[in-house]
Amino acid sequence: MRxxxxxxVHATTDGDHVMLGGVRIDAPFGLRAHSDGDVALHAxxxxxxxxxxxxxxxxxFPDTEPAWxxxxxxxxxxxxxxLVRDRGWVAVNADLTLIAERPRIGPHIDAMREGIAAELDLDRRAVNVKATTHEGIGGIGRGEGIAAxxxxxxxAR
Known part of the structure; x- marks a missing residue:
């Protein structure tokens, strides 16, 4: 076992939604990134x-590669x-923590868990997603970004 x-972490930018855990969430901003900026799935x-x-x-998946x-x-x-399966490994469980002042993540956690479990070929009960704020401290606390x-x-398989 391993x-x-x-x-x-990604900084906020102009936009109307964020992708978190594979779920589109309406927001008064987007996340600056080469890909979709989904900090949860990137983590x-x-x-x-x-x-x-x-x-x-x-x-x-380098950010210098146009394909991504x-x-x-x-x-x-x-x-x-x-890639992980090709090396002979499979996931047993996953635990994610999202850190953001906004948008409200709680209403979307069940959908995130379902999607992540499907991608990892796990039962939903083996995937946990939780959210917290940064209590107004630092850039994330000021709403300048989201982290996970x-x-x-x-x-081993």
Whole structure:
């Protein structure tokens, strides 16, 4: 068994929605990113890659590569899961923490869990998503960005 941790953060920018955990959430801003800016799925990709000793998301999906421009977090996650499985690993569970002052994430957690569980081929009960604020501290606390942490446990197939 192996454990992996991932972290991602993106700054806010002009827009009308954010993608978090594969779910589109209306917001008075977007997230600045080369892909869709889904910090939850990007952190999850990093956790999976780290647990499998495959580097990080930037190594596999560099922001200098036009092919990844605007790519969905789900697409990156699917490819990451395939890389991890090719190495002989499968996810056992995943735990994600989203950190944002806004938008309200709570109403979307069940949809995120369902989508992530499907991508990892897990029962929904093996995926946890929680949200917290930064209590007004720092850039995230001022609403200048959104961050996410993810932890996964892998086992050999």
């Amino acid at each position: 454990i992996g941790h991932g972290y991602d 999850l990709c990093d956790a999976l890659l780290g647990a499998a000793a495959l580097g990080d998301i930037g190594r596999h 421009a605007g790519a969905s977090g789900q697409k990156l996650l699917r490819r990451t899961v395939a 942490h993810a932890v996964v446990l892998l086992e």
